Amino acid sequence: MSMTPLRPEAIPHEDSALAAELVLGLLSPADEAQTRARVATDAAFAADVASWEDQLLPMLDGADAQPPAHLWERVRAGMGAETGQNNDGKLRFWRGFSMASTAVALLLGIAMLNQPAPIAVTPTAPLIAALGSEAGAAAMMASYDPRDGMLMTMPVKMDMGPMYPELWIIPVGGTATSLGMIDPAKPTRHSLSPEHRRLMAMGATLAITPEPAGGAPGGKATGPVVASGTITTI
């Protein structure tokens, strides 16, 4: 098959199973967030994910079917609405953000190679996270000041359908804890509890899932992770 990139031999079996689990959507929101963060920082792993996507693709294929003619009009109407908000400036900002998050990911990749253990950060350095995903519907920047425990969320794009965005913190090897609902439309400041401040200081992943109004019932995420990113020092 000339189209499928050769699977890198360096990928251990266990990692390749994880790549397949990510593509198939088997993982819990917390595991998915961590695995997506890894796609952004580990090129060999990302290539294995792409290879699984290519190989599993035939499973998605049904018989081709012509959609009704009016559907293009609906798509175009949807584009129009988007273009209203996405004027050139905003579009440029979004593309810049994409590149910025790649740059952050590259930096992180280096940091992770040098420090396989959880990143211990100094208690006073400001922290930042770029949340996004390859095919997801949401992107957000977050910054955190350990001196006053204030977390600032800055949404770039929040396409939640009928649901509401809930922010989660996932410590390395730990389970997701809710940081609460976030405003999908404008930058907002949140004061974190002492427990959440401790988690932030340990180095972790932030993730967003779509949840019903008022938040996930029982404090357990029900929606898929639509954006995630690792917390790092600036």
Added chain:
Amino acid sequence: MTQASPQSDDPAAFLARRKADDRARLAKILESTGQGDRSAFEQLYAKTSAKLFGICLRIFPEAQEAEDALQDAYITIWNRAATFDASRASPITWLAIVTRNRAIDRLRARGKAQMAPIEAAEHIADETPLADAQMLAREDSAALTGCIAALETRDAAFIRSAFLGGATYADLAARDGVPLGTVKSRIRRALMRLRECLSG
């Protein structure tokens, strides 16, 4: 597949070349879409909507829901096209995965993770020949179908429930009333067998 000289009359080489040309053309249209080119997006829609609608119909057999999912997918594609990287992904794979992921998001947002009946697993790919063979080599599909059929029926059904029904490990464990760890190790073993079969 071996590299053929441009003059070769070998039909396999001819098909491979045509496939590579189609891929390059589609990648270009997708890249132009990413630069905000509306006519490129319209072309993209004309070239790919039948295929992507086929995917939506696999996930939502009901036509109205499939149409909503397709609309959703194309608006996501329009907004995300700038993140497509031709050096990292095939354009049709990228489009199909975006469509699948958006459709599964919709399914899950309604609390509707679908479980494939065990017996459905035997027919992973439709027997219907692909209308547009240029989009996807038929032999890839046959290889996957064969490798999935070689798995235990239950494992094949699990894989299908995840990819097409949005079921997570937790959903699968709950349905079967077995511990999460049991389902995980079982599917991981199946995935490794699948990987070996596909690369063989």
